Amino acid sequence: MPRVGLNGDAVVDAALAVVDESGPRALTLATVAARVGVATPSLYQHVAGLAHLRARVAARVLTEMTAVATDAVVGRSRDDAVASLMRRMREYTVAHPHRYAAVPADPVHDPALAEPAEKFLRVFLAVLRGYDLSGPAAVHATRCLRVIVYGFAAIESSGGFGLAEDPAETYEHLIDMYLTSLR
C-alpha cells in the first residue's frame, strides 16, 4: 500500500482548502482525510484532533493576515498607513471570506493562538504610534480600529450587506470616520 507522506503542514493545507471551498463548518477530520487520501484516524499522526487542527488553521490565517497587514504599512505613516492597512485587510477578507471566519473572535484565549494573535495586534499598535496618543488613548484607538475592521469583515464576508450599494463605499466612509477621530 503506497504511503502518502503526510505531515502536519500538509494536513493544515488540506484543511485550509476545505475551509476555502465550503466554510469553517464543513471542516471535519473525515473531509480532510478524504482529501489527502488517508483514513480518518491516520490524521492523528499529524494533528492532535479536530480542535487542534482548527487552532492550527486559525494560526495559519492569523500569520497570513499579519504578513498582509505588515506589507500594507511599510513605508507609510499616519493616515496613509492606517487607510492602507484597513483597505488591505478588507481585500484579504473579500478574497478569502471563509478563511477569515475560521479564526475565533477571541484568539488570545487559546494558548496556541496567543502568539500569532499578539503579532497581528502589534501591527495595529505600530501604525498608531505615528499619532501621539498617551497610553490609554492608544488602547482605545486600537480597539476602535479593530472593531471597525472586524465588524465590517464579519458582516460583509457572511453576505450581510444585502442592498445594492457598494460595500467598498461604505468602507471608505468608515475609514474617513476613523481617521477623523484620530484628530
Place this chain on the structure above:
Amino acid sequence: MPRVGLNGDAVVDAALAVVDESGPRALTLATVAARVGVATPSLYQHVAGLAHLRARVAARVLTEMTAVATDAVVGRSRDDAVASLMRRMREYTVAHPHRYAAVPADPVHDPALAEPAEKFLRVFLAVLRGYDLSGPAAVHATRCLRVIVYGFAAIESSGGFGLAEDPAETYEHLIDMYLTSLR
C-alpha cells in the same frame, strides 16, 4: 407515565437557557431534551430538528433586541436617540453575551429569520431618519452603525478585550466617532 406538556415555545425557552449557561455551541437536542425531561426524539414533535431550533432561538433573540432597541429610542431623536440606541444594545449584549452570539451574522439569508431581522434593522433606519440623508447616504450610515455595534459586541462578548482599560470607555469613543460622522 406523566406527560410533560411541552410545546414549541417551551422548547425554545429551554434552548435559550442552555445558550445562556453554556453558549451556543453547547446547544444540542440532547441537552435541551434532558433539561425539559424528555427523550431526545420527543423534541421532534415541537421543532423540526436542530437547525430549526437554532433558527427559532435566533428569531427570539432578534425580537428581544428589537424591543430593547425600540424602547431605547422612543421619545428621542438625532444624537440623543443614536447614542441611547447604541448604549442599550451594548447593555443587552453584556447582559446576555451568549444569547447575542446565537444569532448568525447573516440572518437575512435564513427565510425564517428574514422578518425579525428586517424589523430590527428598521429601528436603525428609523433613528437615522432624523438626519437628512439622501437614499444611498442613509444606507451607508446604517451599515456603519451596524458595523460598530456588531463589531464591538462580537469582540466584547467573546472576551476579546484583554487589557485593563474599560470597554465602556472605548464604546463611548465609538459613539462620539459615529455621531461626528453624521455631520
Place this chain on the structure above:
DNA sequence: CGTCGTACCCTAATTGCATTAGGTTTTTGC
C-alpha cells in the same frame, strides 16, 4: 360515563463524526 382519535412521548435502530486501541508495513539510520 365510555370510547375514540389525536397528540405526545417512548424505545429501537441508523448514520456520521471524533476518538482510542492495537496491529502491520514502509521507511530510515546504522
Place this chain on the structure above:
DNA sequence: GCAAAAACCTAATGCAATTAGGGTACGACG
C-alpha cells in the same frame, strides 16, 4: 541487511442527530 521508529490501517467505542414505529394520556363527543 536489520532493528527501531514512523506512517498508515482496521476495528471498536461513544455521542449526537435523525427516522421509524409503537404505546398511552387526554380531550371531545356521543
